[in-house]
Amino acid sequence: MGAILSIAKTTIGEAIRRRVLLVILLVGVLFLVIAPGLSVLSLRQNYTVLTSFTLGVIQLTSAVIAIVLTVYLLPNEVERRTIYTILSKPVYRWHFLLGKYLGAVGALGMMMLLMSTVLVLVFRIMQQQASMDDVLQLATAPIFFFVQMSLLAAVAMFFSTFVSPIVNFFLSGGVYLVGTLFSPVFQDLSNNQTLPAAVKGAATVIHSIVPNFAQYNIQGGIINQGPELRSIELYYVQIVVYALFYIAAFLIAGMMIFDRKEV
Amino acid sequence: MNLAIETKDLTKTYKTSSGPQSVVKNLDLQVERGEIFGFLGPNGAGKTTTIKILLGIIDSTSGEASVLGNPAGDIESHKKLSYLPEKPYYYEHMTGVEIMQFYASLFGIKDRDLCERLLNRVNLGNDMNRPISQYSKGMQQRIGLAQSLLNDPELLFLDEPTGGLDPIAHIEIRDLILKFRDEGRTVFISSHELSDVERICDRVAIINKGELVHQGRLDQLLSGGRIEITADNLTEDVANKFRGDDFTVSFKNGRLIADIPDSAHPGEMLDAIRAANGDIVSVIPRRKRLEDLFLESVAGDNVLKGRKMSKMTDDHNAAEAVEVAKEEGAN
Ligand SMILES: Nc1ncnc2c1ncn2[C@@H]1O[C@H](COP(=O)(O)OP(=O)(O)OP(=O)(O)O)[C@@H](O)[C@H]1O
Ligand SMILES: [Mg+2]
Numbered sequence: 001m002g003a004i005l006s007i008a009k010t011t012i013g014e015a016i017r018r019r020v021l022l023v024i025l026l027v028g029v030l031f032l033v034i035a036p037g038l039s040v041l042s043l044r045q046n047y048t049v050l051t052s053f054t055l056g057v058i059q060l061t062s063a064v065i066a067i068v069l070t071v072y073l074l075p076n077e078v079e080r081r082t083i084y085t086i087l088s089k090p091v092y093r094w095h096f097l098l099g100k101y102l103g104a105v106g107a108l109g110m111m112m113l114l115m116s117t118v119l120v121l122v123f124r125i126m127q128q129q130a131s132m133d134d135v136l137q138l139a140t141a142p143i144f145f146f147v148q149m150s151l152l153a154a155v156a157m158f159f160s161t162f163v164s165p166i167v168n169f170f171l172s173g174g175v176y177l178v179g180t181l182f183s184p185v186f187q188d189l190s191n192n193q194t195l196p197a198a199v200k201g202a203a204t205v206i207h208s209i210v211p212n213f214a215q216y217n218i219q220g221g222i223i224n225q226g227p228e229l230r231s232i233e234l235y236y237v238q239i240v241v242y243a244l245f246y247i248a249a250f251l252i253a254g255m256m257i258f259d260r261k262e263v
Numbered sequence: 264m265n266l267a268i269e270t271k272d273l274t275k276t277y278k279t280s281s282g283p284q285s286v287v288k289n290l291d292l293q294v295e296r297g298e299i300f301g302f303l304g305p306n307g308a309g310k311t312t313t314i315k316i317l318l319g320i321i322d323s324t325s326g327e328a329s330v331l332g333n334p335a336g337d338i339e340s341h342k343k344l345s346y347l348p349e350k351p352y353y354y355e356h357m358t359g360v361e362i363m364q365f366y367a368s369l370f371g372i373k374d375r376d377l378c379e380r381l382l383n384r385v386n387l388g389n390d391m392n393r394p395i396s397q398y399s400k401g402m403q404q405r406i407g408l409a410q411s412l413l414n415d416p417e418l419l420f421l422d423e424p425t426g427g428l429d430p431i432a433h434i435e436i437r438d439l440i441l442k443f444r445d446e447g448r449t450v451f452i453s454s455h456e457l458s459d460v461e462r463i464c465d466r467v468a469i470i471n472k473g474e475l476v477h478q479g480r481l482d483q484l485l486s487g488g489r490i491e492i493t494a495d496n497l498t499e500d501v502a503n504k505f506r507g508d509d510f511t512v513s514f515k516n517g518r519l520i521a522d523i524p525d526s527a528h529p530g531e532m533l534d535a536i537r538a539a540n541g542d543i544v545s546v547i548p549r550r551k552r553l554e555d556l557f558l559e560s561v562a563g564d565n566v567l568k569g570r571k572m573s574k575m576t577d578d579h580n581a582a583e584a585v586e587v588a589k590e591e592g593a594n
Contacts, residue, residue: 085366091341
């Protein structure tokens, strides 16, 4: 356990100093700050426009950071041979992978916290009429983005055990896009009784392999509520458990591949 | 079970685009406890690959390897060994003492004092709070040795520990390694610095293209030296008597220089020179150097053969120059 946390800590320390990530983060923060100005330009300047724009910026920035950060974690260790020193200590490979993953999530969390803070500040200053409640409500969205990004990082971690960073970048990005844009579609297809069995089957397979990223897009409490949804809290618990399950599945699969890999 | 490392028929085959390629072939190594074992071979001979197998970082294709009595890669053994990879890298944002604490934590050690003591031991006491990015190569190599001592290891794997270091850093590290042995540790060291190896190793193995060529005590491997005989005022046909397998002979202006194995009855040769009224200038016994053994071991290579010959000739020219200088001094 100590080894896993040390590896995570070191990974965070390194990640928050990586220039590429800092530049991406800076661009994100910059967009957040100028967002009110931009929404003035879009005639319908109102709370909703500003909300969806800024949350969109946070989500996109976080997704790019999550992928760019994670795809290089293992390959860099191999290339710089730091992994050899670590694996020659009494450290199992799964310790190493888990430590790296937790480090990625930790660094991601810190960067997202920074953006969320800027978000809250921007709303406090620009939307004086919005109540503190509204702003807090707004701040729940990044929390679920964080869950979403942790899941995305697990996907990227999994791929990084067997593909190169560049390929991984597109693979993870692709999975994220499909999981964000098309998950509801696949869900509908797999539940549609009128479709041929083959199509339904394929939709079900894709729907269960590709994580449903869409369900984490919660904007100010508005979500695509299903009929079975009783309370928002229950929904939150459900999607967090869902994320934990998928994270575990991707990490365990990754560990199994990494364990046999020649590094 | 007194061996620190033992391999039997160890083989590693990589699948490459040009077909399977064996980079370690049927390797049988025995490393005894408490010795400094030199693991030698030209670039690409398979030294690092072998070390990685012994550490369980990669798997062998076939054969057996045991380290400290356990199969290679066993986590229990990893508590009692350490490894300094070739050209190591350390997280540059950390300071010396932070790196030490990081590696210590991988053993579950939380002792900052120990980290500082070890840094002092490798003369980094004053630099321990500087970031690694400011460390010179020699300092990085020393911190590598310091981290390799964190778990008070019984066995150390050092892959080219003196690569790219200046002569002073070099000597410092060599002395440290000698102290490791005094402390009862086993040191498995891969190196291209033959003079270092010759000075500090008890036993060596030389591999070439993945195959073991020599293994044994250094003093035994280097016994069977050579003798260099220099004589003047001889004729070509006397010189020709000295041609033979494993003889290196040059003849010019009546001067003969013969480099012969000491098993070749030098007494008879000296008699022959006297009988032909030649003047014996010098008879110099030379212990075989590790370099000779090394070059012999890898001599399958034509390039190396060529280099060996030209090197011998250079040596003779140098010897000749010394002789001439002496004569001139005498006159
Ligand atoms: N992953 C790999 N796939 C294919 N071939 C490899 C791989 N790793 C190493 N090799 C080959 O194995 C051979 C031995 O490499 P190794 O690094 O063990 O040599 P070495 O003796 O340590 O050399 P050096 O003195 O240069 O460090 C080389 O020819 C190398 O190209
Ligand atoms: Mg090597």
